[in-house]
Amino acid sequence: xxxxxxxxxxxxxxxxxxxTEDKNLKTFKLSFLNREDExxxxxxxxxxxEISVAGKGEIPIxxxxxxxxxxxxxxxxxxxxxxTRYLHNMKEGDIIGVRGPLGNWxxxxxxxxxxxxxxxxxxxxxxxxxxxxYMLHPENRNRFxxxxxxxxxxxxxxxxxxxxxxEWEKRDDIKMHITVDATDxxxxxxxxxxxxxxxxxxxxxxxxxxxxVCGPPIMxxxxxxxxEKVGFKPGQIIMSLEMRMKCGIGICGRCNIGDQYACKxxxxxxxxxxxxxxxxx
Amino acid sequence: MGDKILKKxxxxxxxxxxxxxYEVFVPVKENDFYSFKPLMDEEKVDLSFTNTRLSPKPLVLxxxxxxxxxxxxxxxxxxxxxxESPKDYPPRIIAGVRPCDAKALRLLxxxxxxxxxxxxxxxxxxxxxxxxxxxxxxxCSACFCTSVGCGPFxxxxxxxxxxxxxxxxxxxxxxxxxxxxxxxxxxxxDADSGxxxxxxxxxxxxxxxxxxxxxxxxxxxxxxxxLFDAPFWDDxxxxxxxxxxxxxxxxxxxxxxxxxxxxxxxxxxxRNWDSCMFPLFTLxxxxxxxxxxxxxxxxxxxxxxxKYYVDKYxxxxxxVGCGRCVKHCPVNIDIxxxxxxxxxx
Numbered sequence: 001x002x003x004x005x006x007x008x009x010x011x012x013x014x015x016x017x018x019x020t021e022d023k024n025l026k027t028f029k030l031s032f033l034n035r036e037d038e039x040x041x042x043x044x045x046x047x048x049x050e051i052s053v054a055g056k057g058e059i060p061i062x063x064x065x066x067x068x069x070x071x072x073x074x075x076x077x078x079x080x081x082x083x084t085r086y087l088h089n090m091k092e093g094d095i096i097g098v099r100g101p102l103g104n105w106x107x108x109x110x111x112x113x114x115x116x117x118x119x120x121x122x123x124x125x126x127x128x129x130x131x132x133x134y135m136l137h138p139e140n141r142n143r144f145x146x147x148x149x150x151x152x153x154x155x156x157x158x159x160x161x162x163x164x165x166x167e168w169e170k171r172d173d174i175k176m177h178i179t180v181d182a183t184d185x186x187x188x189x190x191x192x193x194x195x196x197x198x199x200x201x202x203x204x205x206x207x208x209x210x211x212x213v214c215g216p217p218i219m220x221x222x223x224x225x226x227x228e229k230v231g232f233k234p235g236q237i238i239m240s241l242e243m244r245m246k247c248g249i250g251i252c253g254r255c256n257i258g259d260q261y262a263c264k265x266x267x268x269x270x271x272x273x274x275x276x277x278x279x280x281x
Numbered sequence: 282m283g284d285k286i287l288k289k290x291x292x293x294x295x296x297x298x299x300x301x302x303y304e305v306f307v308p309v310k311e312n313d314f315y316s317f318k319p320l321m322d323e324e325k326v327d328l329s330f331t332n333t334r335l336s337p338k339p340l341v342l343x344x345x346x347x348x349x350x351x352x353x354x355x356x357x358x359x360x361x362x363x364x365e366s367p368k369d370y371p372p373r374i375i376a377g378v379r380p381c382d383a384k385a386l387r388l389l390x391x392x393x394x395x396x397x398x399x400x401x402x403x404x405x406x407x408x409x410x411x412x413x414x415x416x417x418x419x420x421c422s423a424c425f426c427t428s429v430g431c432g433p434f435x436x437x438x439x440x441x442x443x444x445x446x447x448x449x450x451x452x453x454x455x456x457x458x459x460x461x462x463x464x465x466x467x468x469x470x471d472a473d474s475g476x477x478x479x480x481x482x483x484x485x486x487x488x489x490x491x492x493x494x495x496x497x498x499x500x501x502x503x504x505x506x507x508l509f510d511a512p513f514w515d516d517x518x519x520x521x522x523x524x525x526x527x528x529x530x531x532x533x534x535x536x537x538x539x540x541x542x543x544x545x546x547x548x549x550x551x552r553n554w555d556s557c558m559f560p561l562f563t564l565x566x567x568x569x570x571x572x573x574x575x576x577x578x579x580x581x582x583x584x585x586x587x588k589y590y591v592d593k594y595x596x597x598x599x600x601v602g603c604g605r606c607v608k609h610c611p612v613n614i615d616i617x618x619x620x621x622x623x624x625x626x
Contacts, residue, residue: 004365007364010362055353097362244564250397258592264397281571
């Protein structure tokens, strides 16, 4: 964060990676223009930034890179509105801005010594990627027990970070359950089925576990009862919310859910916290 | 700190003298309404107003404010880099502030100036201000300040409070800032005990004149979801046309939007007042809108002021009882009735 919390750090687009076959998702690899800005930028997986495109505006986007990855930041952006559309047409080398890190993060302290179940759907896998890379880092891996991932998309071509998923599949310190809703590829080596169904098949215990759940509302709606069936309590289910945001620091007043600002008090909430709040998100 | 006394007619001489050091704002009548404007040399200070239509909030949070600037000119080595706009914060006197509007700035302080984040522009402007309050000897019919932890002679947020004693004004200094200002203005005649007594009487009389009372005592203990799901919101929202007059005039409404504007390759990042009454306020890029319905937006406005703020800051309700929204709502939605409904649920 700069001294003025509204002022973005200038960054250069180092690389643009098209993630999905529909070309709607691109990952932007950004590097700081000033070394001292990079040193000030200290974050935890689960946090987000306001990406600033001069002349177009700012958008809140989750940090997809892990603090263990040095020298760059990753943001995976869905082409949806004014700023994201413009950003998708920008080139490597272009200058944009990053304001952050903003918001809270996944409860890494509490998850220490526990099993971590990561459940993601569609393009809501970005901060989960950050979390997985963070946990798998040699310095962190033994702080957590079993790591299990259920990640699904509508089709194989819509999965994010496919190369990394394949690498994680080969490791023995993380259990991967990749799935797609449907595919006509007979050589598809992974699961076929919706995320809640695969979760029901693969996640059979809630003992000493936390579940990080990010995905479209429909996926969350059907995954929640599955987790509750195997004994996950609302305090063990962790979610990350999206809201329209502007300031990102709990001042401009639009992203509240009850008395909580999604930008400052969130975006990460446990289901136990959300159950106490008005259902307005 | 003490009580000084001056003749009413002297006030403008004092304020005019202070213009050498400060920018001085006073309520000025334009057509039917008063608003805070810089004090002109030939102008008479008019203390006959009930209250300004708009509180002094734009002097701290301008309706439209340049935050940053940038150039998109590729020939510039700083192209696309967002930079701070130069600003200055001259010392300002706001004279004639009603106690409710001063209290409102107090309520806003927790939002703009908190341990985690400080809004630099709001904080600097607030710090550069000295507020001379004018107690309300004649509260209006829609005022209910005494119900919400305020009052016609409430001192919170003010540096000096003026009591209208007919021929003269008693100036009570409340802060060091206020003390300094009285010295600079040459107000050095101490008020005797008789005048102090008169001031107390004026205050007691004014408090008794406030006829409107609303209950707030049970808001804190109520369950947020019980209030959220209460059956009365459809009725409250029925007549609302989502015009946003209430949020525009409210001294405790602070929400803003941030937009970029570019003219011939030179751009500004600007913030503008916004309103929870508008659907665009919460519309996601995906098309999803958590507050797409009018009733949801009305509920947000009242829940924010009378419940969310209460729970979040333990600072009372985010309403100072000024009565502006009551007087100016085109369809007569009355926050006092909503206080009743919520408190008595």
